[in-house]
Amino acid sequence: MVRLVILLALASTLLLSPVPSWAQTDPEEAYDPFSDYSEFDEASDEEADINFFRNGRFLTVGLAVGPQIFTDGMSKAYGDAPATGLYVSYFFDMRLAMSLGLVAADHSVSLETVNQTYTGTVSINEVNFHLKYYLNTQNMQKGIADLNPYLTGGLSQVTRSYSIVELLTTSKETLTSTDLGGGIEIPLLRKKAYIGFQAIYHFITFNDENKATVNGVDQLLYKINGDYMNVQFILGMNF
Helix, strand or coil, X not given: CXXXXXXXXXXXXXXXXXXXXXXXXXXXXXXXXXXXXXXXXXXXXXXXXXXXHHHCCCEEEEEEEEEEEECHHHHHHECCEEEEEEEEEEECCCCEEEEEEEEEEEEEEEEEECCCEEEEEEEEEEXXXXXXXXXXXXXXXXXXXXXXXXXXXXXXXXXXXXXXXXXXXXXXXXXXXXXXXXXXXXXXXXXXXXXXXXXXXXXXXXXXXXXXXXXXXXXXXXXXCCCEEXXXXXXXXXX
């Protein structure tokens, strides 16, 4: 009887005592898997985005004009002439931009052979796709930093149209050139506009390069080979 009373007392004590909660932990000791060094990366990315939205450019549109010149044999056969162009650039960030351009020029032609000189015109039109990388000028002198120098490179689809008076013929071909160059941009009107100077060299091989005759008959005094380059003055707007 005494044992029964003791057992009932123990049972009531266990039933009435609170059940410990093993799931409760100190919030200060809890581990957060998202609390790591990536927070610092996000902070730096956010700072770069704020700087770009405040000081950067999203889009630029520029009108270009300047001489288009040739090298090697083409410099003897083609006269220099001004080329006009239109450029649109989209900025990914403060340093990198993508540029799409249209450039056109008409040149005089003088092909000297043993027997006579052939004259005419040649038109060179291009659609170019370039990437532009603006150099970091933070550690440069102020005068150089204000020039905003950049390097550029890409590809151009070049269409050359020939018209020779003595042969009463015209020809047309479309090729791809590899382009390398650079330039500077000087801000104007509180950075709403800019003036720029740009030089781009086009590595290209036309179908008649290194041919020694005209129309397969008259011997040329020089081979029609070489590349060409655009040196341009650009007036643009920033958006």
